[in-house]
Amino acid sequence: MSNKSKPPLTLSQSQEDYLKAMYLLAGCGGIVHVRDVAEKLDVKKPSVVAAVKNLADKGLITHERYGSLSLTNKGKIIAAEVCERHRVLFEFFNKVLGVDKETAEKDACLVEHYISPDTKRRLFKFIEFVHRFPSEEKDPRWLDHFRSYMATGRTDICAGTKEKTV
Amino acid sequence: MSNKSKPPLTLSQSQEDYLKAMYLLAGCGGIVHVRDVAEKLDVKKPSVVAAVKNLADKGLITHERYGSLSLTNKGKIIAAEVCERHRVLFEFFNKVLGVDKETAEKDACLVEHYISPDTKRRLFKFIEFVHRFPSEEKDPRWLDHFRSYMATGRTDICAGTKEKTV
């Protein structure tokens, strides 16, 4: 029985970005090239090569010299988690807070690297909650109220319409 | 008329952390030492000295050799903004999502560096909204529903207990 406890495998923001880019570029079984990653992340190829070496050492991707890149199962799992964090944040910023898509996207791209699993989970639940109540069809009334509040800065919705007929 | 347009003055995460630490340590006119900052941020003194030089060059703090540190007005304004972002995020994570204080604190510390002004503003409004509706005394009903949903994963509040007796 090996007593070497594996290190917790934390990735830097940069490393998560590379992994996510490869994951998204790969799509369903597609082939990923250094070139594509460089383009997607707007960095030069040597930067990608360095990152690739890094992630390969961590067992998250495989790479044969002068060949193509692919994610290991472990890499896919982690990349999917990053994407999920991104999605949840984007939804919250855009759908709930009403941040425009472009800004929501940028914020999500940065913030996704830093929220804890618990916060992510709760945010996920929150969005689920928003989408389900009172029905999947329309936003809950309180969200409409919030939007009004954002727009007008006024608090007269509740005062006037206190007991709402749902 | 000088045609040198001033650069937009963006701070790195690290720089914001140093500025915030000094701001909080200074409190109301208190004196801040390199030592204190190092302790607060859990770094060594030479790291603080490097950061101090950096922030002083940007006109955010002043520092006389072997003496104490103080924030300029500009520095105070920026530090206050960072603190505000922190507060807003903490409140949201803790009060709305129900994340435990420690985690909410950690998440806020990281995320505070990355949310855009607009997202911060909306989050601020959101929290204000939560605190005001239906009254300043108690949480809005939908938030109770969300908590239930978090706890039970069930969607039967609206269906079964539509009009909840609080």
Add this chain to the structure above:
DNA sequence: ACTAAAAGTTAGATATGTCTAACAAATCAA
């Protein structure tokens, strides 16, 4: 099959931000 273009790699520079070790200044205690 050969050559030119494209893609990948290496080496080495730069920037940031951290550290340790050694040194300098200030403060404190006797």
Add this chain to the structure above:
DNA sequence: TTGATTTGTTAGACATATCTAACTTTTAGT
């Protein structure tokens, strides 16, 4: 006031992550 302790600084190492320039390998066109 002087010597020890604390505090601040400098120099230099290291890690990460980026870049450019030069090189190698692969691919594609003819």
